[in-house]
Amino acid sequence: xxxxxxxxxxxxxxxxxxxxxxxxxxxxxxxxxxxxxxxxxxxxxxxxxxxxxxxxxxxxxxxxxxxxxxxxxxxxxxxxxxxxxxxxxxxxxxxxxxxxxxxxxxxxxxxxxxxxxxxxxxxxxxxxxxxxxxxxxxxxxxxxxxxxxxxxxxxxxxxxxxxxxxxxxxxxxxxxxxxxxxxxxxxxxxxxxxxxxxxxxxxxxxxxxxxxxxxxxxxxxxxxxxxxxxxxxxxxxxxxxxxxxxxxxxxxxxxxxxxxxxxxxxxxxxxxxxxxxxxxxxxxxxxxxxxxxxxxxxxxxxxxxxxxxxxxxxxxxxx
Amino acid sequence: xxxxxxxxxxxxxxxxxxxxxxxxxxxxxxxxxxxxxxxxxxxxxxxxxxxxxxxxxxxxxxxxxxxxxxxxxxxxxxxxxxxxxxxxxxxxxxxxxxxxxxxxxxxxxxxxxxxxxxxxxxxxxxxxxxxxxxxxxxxxxxxxxxxxxxxxxxxxxxxxxxxxxxxxxxxxxxxxxxxxxxxxxxxxxxxxxxxxxxxxxxxxxxxxxxxxxxxxxxxxxxxxxxxxxxxxxxxxxxxxxxxxxxxxxxxxxxxxxxxxxxxxxxxxxxxxxxxxxxxxxxxxxxxx
Numbered sequence: 001x002x003x004x005x006x007x008x009x010x011x012x013x014x015x016x017x018x019x020x021x022x023x024x025x026x027x028x029x030x031x032x033x034x035x036x037x038x039x040x041x042x043x044x045x046x047x048x049x050x051x052x053x054x055x056x057x058x059x060x061x062x063x064x065x066x067x068x069x070x071x072x073x074x075x076x077x078x079x080x081x082x083x084x085x086x087x088x089x090x091x092x093x094x095x096x097x098x099x100x101x102x103x104x105x106x107x108x109x110x111x112x113x114x115x116x117x118x119x120x121x122x123x124x125x126x127x128x129x130x131x132x133x134x135x136x137x138x139x140x141x142x143x144x145x146x147x148x149x150x151x152x153x154x155x156x157x158x159x160x161x162x163x164x165x166x167x168x169x170x171x172x173x174x175x176x177x178x179x180x181x182x183x184x185x186x187x188x189x190x191x192x193x194x195x196x197x198x199x200x201x202x203x204x205x206x207x208x209x210x211x212x213x214x215x216x217x218x219x220x221x222x223x224x225x226x227x228x229x230x231x232x233x234x235x236x237x238x239x240x241x242x243x244x245x246x247x248x249x250x251x252x253x254x255x256x257x258x259x260x261x262x263x264x265x266x267x268x269x270x271x272x273x274x275x276x277x278x279x280x281x282x283x284x285x286x287x288x289x290x291x292x293x294x295x296x297x298x299x300x301x302x303x304x305x306x307x308x309x310x311x312x313x314x315x316x317x318x319x
Numbered sequence: 320x321x322x323x324x325x326x327x328x329x330x331x332x333x334x335x336x337x338x339x340x341x342x343x344x345x346x347x348x349x350x351x352x353x354x355x356x357x358x359x360x361x362x363x364x365x366x367x368x369x370x371x372x373x374x375x376x377x378x379x380x381x382x383x384x385x386x387x388x389x390x391x392x393x394x395x396x397x398x399x400x401x402x403x404x405x406x407x408x409x410x411x412x413x414x415x416x417x418x419x420x421x422x423x424x425x426x427x428x429x430x431x432x433x434x435x436x437x438x439x440x441x442x443x444x445x446x447x448x449x450x451x452x453x454x455x456x457x458x459x460x461x462x463x464x465x466x467x468x469x470x471x472x473x474x475x476x477x478x479x480x481x482x483x484x485x486x487x488x489x490x491x492x493x494x495x496x497x498x499x500x501x502x503x504x505x506x507x508x509x510x511x512x513x514x515x516x517x518x519x520x521x522x523x524x525x526x527x528x529x530x531x532x533x534x535x536x537x538x539x540x541x542x543x544x545x546x547x548x549x550x551x552x553x554x555x556x557x558x559x560x561x562x563x564x565x566x567x568x569x570x571x572x573x574x575x576x577x578x579x580x581x582x583x584x585x586x587x588x589x590x591x592x593x594x595x596x597x598x599x600x601x602x603x604x605x606x607x
Binding site: 015016017019020023024026027028029030031032033034035037038040041044045047048097098099100101102104105106108109118120121122123124125126127128129130131132133134135136138139140185188189192216217218219221222238239242243245246247248249252253273276277280281292295298299302303306 | 330331333334336337338340341342343344345347348349351352354355356358359362405406407409410412413414416417418426427430431432433434435436437438439440441442444445448449468471472475499500501502504521522525526528529530531532535536539561564565568569576579580583586587590591594595598
């Protein structure tokens with residue numbers, strides 16, 4: 001009797017205890033699979049693009065001639081590469097302040113009745129597929145843009161000035177600037193929704209104390225809430241940039257798809273993604289290798305952007 | 320005193336400017352987006368009729384609809400989401416619960432972010448190399464796998480983020496009650512973050528259902544569909560709404576353009592509907 005009472009309580013093994021290592025292994029395998037997928041993308045791009053890279057060497061990146069004519073095949077990708085960089089940079093420069101404005105408006109200024117409908121609308125618009133933006137760009141935006149923006153600007157540009165160079169091109173509504181604007185509209189809801197979500201995570205006390213100290217709305221946003229979510233905000237911007245860099249459909253419709261080096265904002269051009277989308281299914285041999293090598297360049301650009309973002313995020317104090 | 324009054328004035332003015340720009344930008348953004356929705360609805364409804372759902376994709380000049388493309392999109396998106404949910408939730412759980420700050424964990428985290436923003440067209444090229452070239456044919460399965468590769472990183476990232484929002488005390492109390500860690504994860508953490516994971520899954524679905532570029536090189540497109548054997552149809556080239564829209568919009572034929580608008584409206588409307596339903600569902604689950 002007393003023995004049973006004095007004996008230490010018997011420890012039972014929790015139910016499902018043995019599944020623990022299996023579960024952890026499964027989770028680990030899933031994470032590794034993602035890693036393998038990215039590695040696979042890189043390896044397949046290197047292998048597939050190698051014939052073109054070894055043939056043209058550095059000239060592949062600096063060359064401006066893209067000529068699939070089988071008699072004298074030459075592939076220089078400077079046009080698409082520059083087109084990608086310019087459209088993304090211009091799109092980001094246009095979308096970022098607007099997305100910030102929308103997010104600040106929704107979090108700090110909006111009358112409560114409008115907050116939910118506008119916020120929901122922005123979030124829903126972030127989900128609209130990019131091809132819809134591309135179609136709108138082609139059928140609706142391009143004609144308006146040609147008539148109301150390109151023509152007057154080209155006419156107004158003083159002869160011989162830098163503006164004339166900038167505004168040169170064919171005023172048919174498609175081109176580098178038109179593609180940038182469509183890209184900006186496309187990444188706008190996504191960035192605004194993410195920023196708003198981030199700003200909403202700032203604890204009420206933090207914001208209230210700033211207001212309580214007499215700070216204005218601008219000061220609260222710029223010195224308190226935005227720095228509070230800085231890490232996430234940079235992440236959101238980088239994601240927007242990533243989408244712009246690799247966006248295919250919104251751009252292919254409206255950039256004009258010519259391979260040369262773009263000479264002005266209204267000139268037609270191409271991006272890496274639009275070139276691949278247009279040509280890959282009809283390409284074979286060296287052209288197909290050149291397109292995959294182009295994909296590798298895009299991969300490297302995206303990778304550098306994201307790596308930089310990570311470095312910035314890791315040392316926020318040094319920014 | 321004078322200095323401080325001037326300072327107050329400057330602060331007030333800069334605030335007014337700031338507020339004005341915020342309002343202006345919001346109006347600007349909403350106008351642009353409303354313009355897009357307006358033409359989408361007007362043009363889309365103009366091309367919408369019963370044929371869209373009951374007939375297959377036509378050649379130019381003949382009557383037709385989008386039936387095979389709609390079914391193809393649903394099949395490939397479903398396959399993609401099933402794979403992506405399984406991989407993404409497990410991988411996100413590993414990152415949040417098991418990886419900690421380990422070297423490998425950080426590498427996976429970093430590369431998942433890269434994959435998340437990796438251009439979808441590159442994923443299409445990769446799947447072309449592993450599933451199309453070796454088997455000698457474009458296929459619905461390849462399309463589904465390409466979509467899975469795009470959805471999985473989104474789900475992984477969201478799962479990790481929402482799991483990390485769960486307080487440590489939840490894990491500790493679960494373990495203190497004698498539960499194995501995996502049981503705590505399943506019964507407490509996953510349940511607590513269900514609405515967050517759902518949001519991630521929907522973001523992923525929204526991204527995947529409109530993706531065109533990766534399907535161009537994987538599923539290609541198909542005027543016909545083997546309705547009796549949908550399983551076998553997955554091994555053959557398969558039409559999808561976005562690819563059909565892309566091809567039809569770029570043709571000079573007005574009837575195909577109308578069909579493209581109808582398809583675009585269809586995609587946008589279904590993405591919006593799914594998102595709205597899920598939001599209602601997420602709100603419900605967070606209330607109870």
